[in-house]
Amino acid sequence: MIFFDLDETLFDFKAAEYLAVNDFFTQCVEQSKLNADDFYQLWCEVGKTHFDRFLRGELTFEQQKIERVQEIFHRSGVQLSDVHAQEYFQIYLNCFEENWKTFDDVIPALTALGNHRLGIITNGDSAQQRQKLEKIGIIDYFQVIVTAGDIGISKPNTEIFEYACRLAEENPADCYYVGDNMDSDIIPCEKIKMRGIWLNRKNKNKNHTRTINNMEELQNYFINESVTSKSGLV
Template sequence: MRPGGSVTAVFFDLDNTLVDHSGAERAASILFYEVISERTAASSPEEFAQLWSRVQDRHMDRYVAGEISFQQQRRERIFEVFETKSSDAEADALFGIYLGHYENSWRAYADVLPCLESLRVDHVTVITNGDAAQQRKKLRRTGLADRFAEVITSADFGCSKPDPRIFHSACERASVNPSDAIHIGDSLTVDYEGACAAGLRGVLLVREESAAPADPSITTVRSLHELPSLVDGAKK
């Protein structure tokens, strides 16, 4: 993280940074498999969970890129997993089963609240690629909604990370210069590189050691417990 002026704002990614999206997705897909196992070629819950994750990533990327709507990416996941073109109504009903399990599996990471309570900055904001209603619901259900001054979603703003405009908008709303803001997230390209390209100080959250980047110049933390001291050090 490059030197600069005093850090007065910290921006957080949401999924797999504040809330364990991957864990919720995996738990929900296994429960979903118990209901629909006879309708899929997957031979085990583990195989289905891996298939569901790949399909989810592919169609969410299409949604974030603006190619399809949020509702349509849900339907496309069902169509692909079941290898059939069912009606939209049937796809919505099937996805609703998964969605109920997914929402019930949402959990904030254990390091989130201690981190937020220890941060000494003026502004704490969420910047997330995703559907506005779902992302705000996720924060409410995990008890985090009141911890942030603002939640900026790609759906509301009209473009997604790593587009610099969404980072600049967060800075403008917080009345801070980009160089005085830190953005932390789990994606090297979307969060870290996107923030740095926009003039912010990027921090990459690497919860799994195997995912650590080879480049030592990339500012990384293994836990949000490390962030407050990193912010304090940047102020000196």
Template sequence: MEINHIFFDLDHTLWDFETNSDIAFQTIFKQHNVEVSLEKFLNYYKPINQKYWSLYAKDKVSKEELRVGRLKDTFKKINFTASNTLIDHLSVDYIKVLPDSNLLFDGAHDLLDHLKPNYELHIITNGFNEVQYKKLEKSNLTKYFKSIITSEDVGVKKPNPIIFQHALATAKATSKESIMIGDNWEADIMGAKNAGFDVIYCNFNNEPVSQNIKSVSNLNEIKKYL
């Protein structure tokens, strides 16, 4: 069947999470006079944050535990004494400041302009509502998408098939006419594939891909499939 609906992940796929996050930390550390090497902090923070998001996707930690735990664990690793009050302030301000930087991956607008006349475009994201909508708005992406499905609204996270079924129902689409584009192998690619979608893996780090999956190393390459 012909593809009519394209579902995108947001963070690490269209929205350059790493760069925007680095800028957010630079801003809030300055605001709160946190005197640590940003480079050293981020070096430890990134894998810790990834671990927490993986646990969050499996419902093993709450939103609050993720927001606070990733900071607490990182400061502990770099032997920086941070009070609970400071960690609370940083966790709140990080979420506030994060959408202010709105760098996208190269070619994001160009790709969406190319796709929009021929397909209905949608977002499926595991991010927090209060941040994801702001990211879309401030990076001028909202206009492209007919529906925005967040894990908070649905009550389950990718790769749970329920979020994909909910997305199809919202879009009035079938899985056979739908394709999911994302960077997370487990959440986006396997999750959507198991729900019957076609998939394109945003393999921006050129990881070895074991299965016969459409894979791209930049956004522009998606045009060869759609």
């Protein structure tokens, strides 16, 4: 069975986020002392802080939305109530959802892998991650979908990988996991004997036995070579 990460592996999260933050900046924070690029960097920094708190169970998914917007405005000297923060976040979210899409190589690869059982293991809120899969048109490719929000456990905790394998009724050693992040995807999945395949879209200067630069390489591997040392992915 082949499991996949979602954000930045199948779903072009950063492109959607960048466009949405710029739209939000234009609509809501034109009087900020920051320019649009600096505001985007601040949004990413603050967003990661509060989303990590959600993954650790310190905040609900809704609370992390509120607190990230409140912190961003607080840094400009503006205090927002929870209600106003929710309203502002909804403006961002509308822009974000309008820009959801897969990477261009995803649907051809998933279609070509139709003879394999496919699954998703992803951090994030259960409803939103499934909404992404549905809106970008790929949810029907997957027999098993596991999110951190489903079970209260997030990557890099190995328990989420173990849970997904049990749900799929598969031995971890018989499963592959494709992800873009070495620390939260590849290293932890390999601790339970899954075969991690690092999707290195940005050509980072790191080495791993099973590395691909795009989904076409993954497609060619499973279709044409199965499990062979020639591909370097065994």
